[in-house]
Amino acid sequence: MHPMQVRCLSLYIIMVPLVCLLLLFSTATHGLSDSEAILNIKKSLVVGQAKALASWDAKTPPCTWPGVLCNSGSVWGLQIENLELSGSIDIEALSGLTSLRTLSFRNNKFGGPFPEFKKLAALKSLYLSNNQFEGDIPDNAFEGMAWLKKVHLAQNKFTGQIPTSVTKLPKLLELRLDGNQFTGQIPEFGHELHLINLSNNALTGPIPESLSMMDPKVFEGNKGLCGKPLETECDSPFKELPPQPAIRPKSSSRDPLVIKIIVTVLAILIFLGVIIVLINRNYRNKQLTLAVETGPSSLQKKTGIRDADQRRRGRHKSDHRNGSATATGVENTKLSFLREDREKFDLQDLLKASAEILGSGCFGASYKAVLSSGQLMVVKRFKQMNNAGRDEFQEHMKRLGRLRHHNLLPIVAYYYRKEEKLLVCDFAERGSLAVNLHSNQSLGNPSLDWPTRLKIVKGVARGLLYLQHDLPSLMAPHGHLKSSNVLLTKAFEPLLTDYGLIPLINQEKAQVHMAAYRSPEYLQHQRITKKTDVWQLGILILEILTGKFPANFSQGSEEDLASWVNLGFHGEWAPNLFDKEMGKTSHCEGKILKLLRIGLSCCEPDVEKRLDIIEAVEKIEELREQEGDDDDFYSTYVSETDGRSSKGVSSESINLT
Template structure:
């Protein structure tokens, strides 16, 4: 019996051990499953967590106060966080944290899991320490770290393997040592390198990238910098026995070739050996080829005056009639007279190509500087009706309109000539000056521009009442700024003469909601264009960026503004470059609301121009409203 009990105890112990073993096995299996889940979860760190950790590594982060765990950086193509740019799939592709007073070091390790990051711009802050290891950022394309306090030597191989890199801006820091040789080797896609204003020493590496068009190493301690002369330095070069560097020889050879080509072109022109050439579109050449620009403009204007079928060409040999056909038609009596030959002899350059055609800046030998615009799609009316319409436009006169000075008529193409405005376009000041290191337009200047454009539109509506859209092509590139930043509206009143089959691809009016929906434009179409312009001025964002996202029309800039919670408008919507702060928030908000009401999709609900101008005239640079009631109306 006792022996039997022992056997039963042993059996029970064996069963318990087996059960315990089975439980241990299951527990162990569950542990491994749990471990796998934990590892997988940690590997899939969200972009929200990544950016919040990066924010936590920085100091003075008031500029990115809306980076919060309760929101995500991106919603589809829309950015929810200040300084974050999103791609079409709702992923972070760029960080643009410029001029925000950020401090501390730049920890690239914290950003390495942003697999879609292609651009990082931290310019004009107070970052310190060494250059971060950019290789950890994956296939990054553009790096902007200029105007900080970064310092130290950069290892020679620091950029090795970064084959996607196109733009590197490290200017105005405190880097020392030699320029990393890895910048010159292996970066075949590099097009911009800006490292001026540092303390680099030694020789300049042999940069052979074929696309490198923007290169600046000035204001360093590099060998040879003290002897720079000629060109843009305005320092006369003296002869010396030292053998010039290979890159200097290359530049000299290029300059000689360009000079020879210019002389040959001039001789051909003077001898009258004109050849008929097939028409081709003109693209603005690189900034370093000013001589080639001059030659290209002369050839283009010469082509205008000598192409087969042109009035002057068909009347050649008919004495005074042929000479008269070369003359321009002036619509103003307060301008010095000149003719086509004067334009051909002018020192000129290509300004660029727009929707209609090419623009040229021509400095006449007698002094005046003019802008010549070449239009191809202007055959909607016959010759006499076109001439009468130009005379009608020429009679217009307002401080906020750029006056038409003269025109040249040919059936296939037209030239419209106006004064050159040195300060450039509003578009350049809104979107190009930061890249050039120039200050942004402040709030009082932007308000002055909006008021000036409003006054110019009101005048156009009073003087051209028969036109359904007296401007028809209002956009920031068609608003020029004079020396005192008063706006001069241009390219107005052209809808009647533009080919209707091309108007929908050329004119801004034909991109309005009413045209997109019902193929019509109305008296309020210019109001919609003005609303888009107001939003562009206040946000600093290009309407075309929203248009390219395929949402249908430029009205989507207004849709984006409305999608941002009103409490975040001053963090996310308004361009920080305006400055001014609390003392102007009420007036800025009023103008933003006017812009949104101008962009109303339904024409019947949209403001009319008279009401828009009246409300804009009431705006002031400063306001007396308290912070508590800013969003109450």
């Protein structure tokens, strides 16, 4: 036999067993059933509580085990919390759960280094807060986890720098690293986050520009941080230059006399400087409406509007000297009021008001401003509102200002600048529906029960119907309906915000950020319709009933919220489908199921089959908390066809005010 043939045959004899062994190992790791994989995970855990996980038994299906979350028979989540667990987390066993999307080991006693979770590339949520993990997290710890949206690592003992791989996650929405020992500078994030908390670490250096609009509380406990939104200014790099050696002059008998002269001159200059400052301050107090003694207000610091106006005033003074002052420049510094039934205040009153940031959205930040009169207002700052010129913008704002409905948050006033706009609205006591749905428990507030949720759905539907009636020329009169744009009064009455803005927002930004452009008709056909707002209403109904945040799903794909509900809903009551925070629902399960069906009908991908807004409102209004309950929404109109009270809904018969 030829030598070459001998070598090939030898190589073949060696490789075949190796390949077989690799295949067997792969099958042993990934060919396990979900129950076998979970039982392997259990073996690696040290259980602190007696009988905890005792029901994890091969005799019963895993979807019946506590802490195991399933969908259509497949395990998509493990929620093993508050069990005093320690030991190791078996990543290889976890990788055998091919449908695993969420993993929570919160409030346990796991320690040691950060596990190799990057092997779970399909993971969407990772909760490890309140454990005893320690050491540096490798810089590449999150590489390849393109679906990861939530990372909670708070209250551990992690050290070292924040891994840059977490800042590059394309879908990241929430990041909690508070209560650790992270050091170094905060890295720049590739996109805007819904939630971030870096408090109580040992971070240093300037806060990145992308995080400068966040609440200062998320940076508390890091003494070395500086820059906005903190009050601490960053030192100039020039202060770090090494001091130059001093040149000592030769001693002279005249030194004491020279020193006396210098001290006297300096004292005179300081005295004159103080006099000039006092005169200048007195002059400015007479000329400006803002008192200098109070210093720049919180809202001025946060928005920078005052600085822009001062620059503008400087330009106008220059124009005056050149004989070219314009009336337009003066108008730019005034608030334009849309409501005659509200107390008037000027821009300076607003800017010097103490302010608190409420949130940072896709178009800008919102602030709660407390005027000197005690009046509470919300100021929303928009930087992407240049789709319309000045005249067109002002005309559209007047149109929105004429709207009157108790489920719309009125726009009280606005401030126009070419670069950005401010919209001034009333303050809603209970904040947004999103906070009340998804953060109440963490904030220690009571959850929304079923009657309150039904009340909110009815109010939202009525507000949408009114918008469609009074803004008929707009294809999607609201255009940006989501839980964060629904505010709640003290009595849990919903107020719609950010409505009617599609004509004003820059189109490229609108298509990226506004809810209307995530509808099936836009994703498939690049258009929105009169029923696009109905689709948004349907998604909101499903969010209210399930407690699931729509942003955690990929809109328009097979994993959006509507399709997830469709997969789990089989025409009858399914406890795992509904938000457990609703409390007792045994007496109203039928009504909840009816509302769920209405929500799914509103989310019908085929626009022709989808309910229109009048049909949706009619079906929602038929739901009563108790039999015989009346609703004054219908009591104000009578059918003129036969003179009897009517339950039929039409655009003519409904009282929209």
